[in-house]
Amino acid sequence: MSSTAKDAPVFGEEYEHEPVPQKARRSTFSVSMVWLGFPMIITGAMTGSILVAGMGFKSALAAMVIGNLLMLAYVGSLGVLGTVRGVNFALLASATFGRKGYMLASGLLSSLLLGWYAVQTGITGNLIHTAFDLSYLWMTVLAGVLYLLITYVGIRGLHWIGLVSVPLFVVLGGWVALDSASVAGWGKVLAYAGTKPDMPMAFGIGLTIVITLFIDAGTVTADFNRWAADTRSSLIATACAFPFANLVAMLVGGIMTAALGLADPQPFGLDNMFGYLLSQKQGWLSVVAFVFLFCNLGSVCAPTACTTRPWAGRASAMGGCGCSR
Numbered sequence: 001m002s003s004t005a006k007d008a009p010v011f012g013e014e015y016e017h018e019p020v021p022q023k024a025r026r027s028t029f030s031v032s033m034v035w036l037g038f039p040m041i042i043t044g045a046m047t048g049s050i051l052v053a054g055m056g057f058k059s060a061l062a063a064m065v066i067g068n069l070l071m072l073a074y075v076g077s078l079g080v081l082g083t084v085r086g087v088n089f090a091l092l093a094s095a096t097f098g099r100k101g102y103m104l105a106s107g108l109l110s111s112l113l114l115g116w117y118a119v120q121t122g123i124t125g126n127l128i129h130t131a132f133d134l135s136y137l138w139m140t141v142l143a144g145v146l147y148l149l150i151t152y153v154g155i156r157g158l159h160w161i162g163l164v165s166v167p168l169f170v171v172l173g174g175w176v177a178l179d180s181a182s183v184a185g186w187g188k189v190l191a192y193a194g195t196k197p198d199m200p201m202a203f204g205i206g207l208t209i210v211i212t213l214f215i216d217a218g219t220v221t222a223d224f225n226r227w228a229a230d231t232r233s234s235l236i237a238t239a240c241a242f243p244f245a246n247l248v249a250m251l252v253g254g255i256m257t258a259a260l261g262l263a264d265p266q267p268f269g270l271d272n273m274f275g276y277l278l279s280q281k282q283g284w285l286s287v288v289a290f291v292f293l294f295c296n297l298g299s300v301c302a303p304t305a306c307t308t309r310p311w312a313g314r315a316s317a318m319g320g321c322g323c324s325r
Contacts, residue, residue, distance in 0.1 A: 015086075015226075016088060018087075019085060019086030019087050019226070020086045020087075020226050020227055021086075022229070024227075025227055025228065025229040026227045026228070026229070027229070027233075028228070028229070028232075028233040028236055028237060030227070031224065031225065031227050031228045031233060031234070031237040032236060032237040032240040033162035033163055033166065034162055034224050034237070035224065035237045035238060035240045035241035035245065036162055036166045036240045036241065036244075036245045037161060037162030037165045037166050037245075037299030038162075038214075038217065038241055038245070038299065039213075039214055039241050039242070039245045039246035039249060040165070040166055040169045040170075040173075040245035040246070040248060040249045040296075040299070041120075041165075041169070041249060041296050041297060041299060042123070042127075042249075042272060042273060042274055042293065042296055042297065043119075043120065043123065043213075043249075043297070044213065044245075044246055044249030044250050044253070045173065045249050045250065045252045045253030045256075045267075045272055045273050046253055046267035046268055046272050047209065047210075047213055047249075047250055047253065047267075048060070048064065048249065048250030048251060048252065048253035048254035048257070049253035049254060049256065049257040049265060049267035049271070049272065050209070050267055051063060051064065051201070051206050051209060051210070051250065051254060052192065052194065052253070052254035052255075052257045052258050053194055053195045053257055053265050053267075054194055054195070054196070054200065054201030054206065055194055055200050055201045055203070055206050056192060056193040056194040056197065056200060057189060057190055057191075057192040057193075057254060057255075057258045058190065059200065059203060059206065060206060060254055061251075061254070062203070063203060063206035063207045063209075063210055064210055064247055064250050064251070064254070065243065065247065066207060066210075067207050067209075067210025067211045068210065068242045068243030068246050068247050069242075069243055070211060071210075071211060071214065071215070071218060071241075071242035071243070071246070072238060072239060072242045072243055074215075074218060075214075075218035075219075075221050075238050075241070075242055076234075076235050076238040076239070076242075078218070078219065078221045078222060078225075079221040079222070079224075079225035079228070079234045079235070079237070079238045080225070080231045080234050080235065081222065082221060082222025082223070082224075082225040082226045082234070083225045083226060083228045083230065083231055083233070083234035084231065085222075085226070086226050087222065087226055088220075088222055088223045088226060089106070089109070089219070089220040089221075089222045089223050090102065090106050092222050093105045093106050109216060109219055109220055112216040113216060113217060113220070116216065116217065117144075117147075120143075120147075120297045121140050121143045121144045121147065121297075122140055123268070123297065124139065124140065124143040124293060124294065124297050125137070125138075125139040125140030125141075125143060126140075126268075127270070127274055127293060128290070128293065130269065130270055131270065131274070131275070131278055131286075131289075132290070143294060143297065143298075146294065146298060147297075147298045150298055161295065161298050161299045162299055164295045164299075165292075165295045165296045165298070165299035166245075166299075168288075168292045168295060168296065169248075169249070169252075169292075169296060170248075172273065172277060172288070172289075172292060173248070173249070173252040173273055174252070176252060176256055176273040176276045176277065177251065177252045177255040177256060180255065180256045180259035180260060180276065181255050181256075181258075181259045183259065184258075184259035184260070184261065188258070188259065188261070189255055189258040189259050190258075192257075192258035192261065195262075195263065195264065195265070210250070213246070214241075214242070214246065218242070221238065224237075225237065225238065252273055253267060253272060253273065256272075256273060256276060257271070274289055274292075274293055277289040277292075
């Protein structure tokens with residue numbers, strides 16, 4: 001069996017060595033579902049909690065909005081480039097920096113994204129361990145294996161996991177934010193000044209946190225937007241992530257944190273939407289929360305792993321599709 005046959009994805013060609021042909025491009029809805037599922041995650045809600053606890057609700061909201069609009073401009077531009085040329089990030093880097101120079105950019109981004117993948121699988125294992133007293137190690141391993149299986153399916157797998165994760169987050173996250181705010185009152189949420197109102201987090205730091213949360217993954221946007229049919233579809237798909245999905249995720253955590261008003265919230269413990277669902281003491285809701293956690297963090301881990309698949313980088317080193325010609 002040839003190496004090409006071995007590397008072929010389960011449900012179709014991924015065009016890692018050449019531009020995605022127009023006939024293989026996917027609908028705006030399909031590419032948008034990949035982007036919606038990418039930042040609409042519990043980790044984003046945790047980040048929103050940290051920002052609101054450190055800055056107060058109004059200042060944090062301003063940082064979230066401005067940061068996400070800056071991300072739209074940056075990621076949207078790179079996405080259009082990927083759509084026009086139809087190639088992944090590694091091939092674009094090869095065209096920009098040459099066959100040797102691309103290795104620095106591609107290697108740096110791959111290393112960062114592998115670290116991000118490890119963080120998300122670790123969060124999955126830690127939350128399951130904390131909530132259900134299951135093995136942290138085995139839950140982390142299970143999460144890593146499941147997310148890699150989705151990656152092997154390719155762009156179709158990313159579409160499917162988004163179809164599951166996004167509606168679950170909208171329903172569950174929306175309920176957590178609205179329920180917590182309705183109990184505390186929206187006035188309290190809007191007036192929340194943070195845990196240290198006398199020494200709030202600087203606005204620049206908060207803005208930096210918003211941008212850096214997905215700046216590495218956003219840089220490799222060509223890996224996803226090369227599948228868009230045209231630049232309009234590419235921009236719509238990117239806007240589904242920034243500002244929409246990322247802002248929604250951050251607001252869920254931020255609203256909940258402001259509503260609960262904890263003296264020392266622990267978003268990476270159980271002071272997050274996952275913990276809020278479990279606190280309702282409903283067996284069926286705990287099961288839903290368990291499934292949701294795996295699906296939700298899978299929607300960010302699977303795309304992350306896709307961008308670091310080694311044969312994409314090998315294709316660039318071999319000259320790729322010649323997109324620089």
